[in-house]
Amino acid sequence: DAKTTQPNSMESNEEEPVHLPCNHSTISGTDYIHWYRQLPSQGPEYVIHGLTSNVNNRMASLAIAEDRKSSTLILHRATLRDAAVYYCIRGAGTYKYIFGTGTRLKVLA
């Protein structure tokens, strides 16, 4: 099964770090791990992706476990605009993504 496992929902206080976990225990050696987020009434948008090493960009950081069976998306300082559904996806084949139901992040002011 190519789906990943994520908690249904999480809460965070504004300006605090958020760690969003994802399990992908059946990932193959060549599958990338991708994170997308979906703001209300919009299509999903790209956040970050990685293969083995930890990755950083202006939006977030991605920490990948050494055995690659899990990963964590880190938002360093959550803002109200980060409230969204976050999807963790493993690349299934060369180009087909399979989305799970994601984690709904609520940010409290």
Place this chain on the structure above:
Amino acid sequence: DVKVTQSSRYLVKRTGEKVFLECVQDMDHENMFWYRQDPGLGLRLIYFSYDVKMKEKGDIPEGYSVSREKKERFSLILESASTNPTSMYLCASSLVSLGYTFGSGTRLTVV
């Protein structure tokens, strides 16, 4: 800025009507996808296309057909609208195995 444009943001159709959704991308991407999003079910892949005139079924292709006559355009046809809860239809495109770019979605309500 890369763009995926969907023909309608909101659509209201009667039960049994044919529904035509169009998606256009301006990034010269090979791959294009149609997903459906229902409350509590996440995104489910309907069809995808990896080249002009090529198509493959996703997880929920029943009742749908697609057309890709030009690289930039991928159309989805729902043969007969049925009264399900309002669904969101999302189009995306990608370059080989790199990231997806999604459109804003079409919210379809069937009455």
